[in-house]
Amino acid sequence: MKKILILGAGIYQVPLIRAAKRMGLYTIVASIPGNYPGFPLADKVCYENTVDHEAILKIAREENVDGIVTAGTDVAVITIGRVCDALGLRGLSAEAAEIASNKLAMKSRYEEYGVRTARFRKIPFAREDYEELLEGLEFPLIFKSVDSSGSRGITRVDSPADFREARHNALENTRSDYFIAEEFIEGDEFGAQAFVQDGKVEFILPHGDYVFRGDTGVPVGHYAPFETDRACAPDVREQLEKAIAAMKLDNCAINADFIMRDGKTYVLELGGRSGATCLAELVSIYYGFDYYEKILRVALGEHVDFRAIKDDSGRPRLTPNASMLLTSDRDGVILSQENRNDPSDPDIVQIQFDYAPGDSVHAFRVGPHRIGHVITKGDTLGAAVEKLHQALEHIDIRVAGEA
Ligand SMILES: Nc1ncnc2c1ncn2[C@@H]1O[C@H](COP(=O)(O)OP(=O)(O)O)[C@@H](O)[C@H]1O
Ligand SMILES: [Mg+2]
Missing domain, CATH: 3.40.50.20 (Rossmann fold)
Known part of the structure; x- marks a missing residue:
């Protein structure tokens, strides 16, 4: 065994x-x-x-x-x-993992390998001569701690008046003695799941993100395919493949964050693991295989086939799908959870409640505050998304507490 x-x-x-x-x-x-x-x-x-x-x-x-x-x-x-x-x-190397876990190391690699990414500077916390340090960058900027995740330690900086607070936020969320400042890319955020095995990129699946606008953007759902602009697909692939090479990622799942501006893909960051928020499920449903199983088989040393399942005519059968987290608008205790959806509806893939009545939950601000999720599919993306909204309407979670 x-x-x-x-x-x-x-x-x-x-x-x-x-x-x-x-x-x-x-x-x-x-x-x-x-x-x-x-x-x-x-x-x-x-x-x-x-x-x-x-x-x-x-x-x-x-x-x-x-x-x-x-x-x-x-x-x-x-x-x-x-x-x-x-x-x-079998799995990613320590070197790749370290690059993926430090935003300065990652961005420096991108620059070296010609990956399109926001221009950036390293800023030691000990220095406050920002004019010199930020020379060549244009506002708005974004200050980031280099070694945190989930949007912690990240602040948009519109003018020098924001420097102090943004530096403080980075300092509060790091173990490092520097942070990075980068140019803020005004555009549309999206992502991709991918897998690299023995140096070969096995698939790239771009996905749309539903984002909750809190202090910073927090992803609360996803959908695939992401086809707002088919013309951009080769550019997404090129930038992602370059970023994978730059970071030396191999034999691992990849979770990528991008921003599209004027038809150009900017790489925000890549992680050497599958995405959260129903993203591994998005891959499984889209390609018709069990993504978790494939991730495990690669880790065990097997050579794994990542091709989508085929329909009767031999073409890949790709299934549009969408997901959304369930959230609470208040801190409090769950009074009741009701799911009035038809349990035999084949297009409702999963409805999950994370908690039970009597459990305490948080008003949603960050990913870990989720209280469940819904995943749907359809013959078209439009049908999957419509089913998602219908399914959400048939769920009632009552939370007692102050809104
Ligand atoms: N250069 C940038 N321009 C615009 N928005 C950005 C930029 N960098 C980060 N962001 C925003 O901040 C979020 C978190 O940044 P990211 O670098 O992905 O760090 P984290 O590791 O916390 O996810 C992004 O998802 C995006 O919404
Ligand atoms: Mg990110």
């Missing part, structure tokens, strides 16, 4: 853990202790912090695992790179 070590036990690792179990793998889950839904599904649980690469390496060694992987989180990626290097397991 093969052994897989999965890092994280949260909502975005649960489907990966389930897939591992379905495949008959001995499934070890490592995570800090907490009320995480992945624990009861695992064959074995190790209560370790997934960023503690020494501790995770020790587990991987002692258990003699055949693979190590995660889904939907950047936090554990450096550990995966280090363990793969140390034990000769």
Whole structure:
């Protein structure tokens, strides 16, 4: 029986853990202790912090695992790179993982490899001679801590009056002694899921993002295909392939963030793991295969076929789909959850409630405040999106608390 070590036990690792179990793998889950839904599904649980690469390496060694992987989180990626290097397991390298986990390292690579990205500068926290440091950049800018995720430590800077607060925000969200300032790209944000295996980009699936406008944009849903402008597809592919090469990403899933401005793709960042917020499901539904299973098989060292399933005439059958998080508009306790959708509707792929009545939830501001999700499909993207809105209308979650 093969052994897989999965890092994280949260909502975005649960489907990966389930897939591992379905495949008959001995499934070890490592995570800090907490009320995480992945624990009861695992064959074995190790209560370790997934960023503690020494501790995770020790587990991987002692258990003699055949693979190590995660889904939907950047936090554990450096550990995966280090363990793969140390034990000769299949997965991204420590070097690639480190580049992916530092925005300055990543952007410097992009610049070196000619990837189109916002112009940027490194700013040591110790220096405040911004005029000199920002020479050549134009407002608006965006200040970013280099080693955080989920929009933490990121502030838009419209004029020098915003410098102090933006620097402070970066400082509060970093372990580094510098941050980066980059030009703000005014355009349409979108993303892509991709996979690279033995140096070959196996697929690139651009997707549209539904964004909640809080302090910064937070993705709350996605849809595919993303075809607002077919003419741009070759440019997306070119920039993504260059970025993958620049970061030396290999044998891993890729979660990419882009902005489209004037028909040109700007790369914001790439992560060496599959996306959260129903993005792995988006890949599975679109191509008609189980993406989690493929991610696991690559981690176990198999050579995996990523081609879409075919219809009767031998053409790839691609299924449009859409998803949305369920959220609360207030902090409080769930009173009731009602789903009035037809359970036999084939185009409602999944409706998930993360909590039960009596549980406390947050007013939505960031991704982890989600309280569930809905995923739909259709013959066309329009049908999938319409089904999504219908399905959402037939869900009522009542939360007691102050709005
Ligand atoms: N150069 C930029 N121009 C415009 N918006 C940006 C830029 N950089 C980041 N953003 C916005 O901030 C969000 C988070 O930035 P990102 O670099 O992806 O960091 P994180 O690791 O926190 O996701 C992006 O999704 C986008 O909405
Ligand atoms: Mg991002």
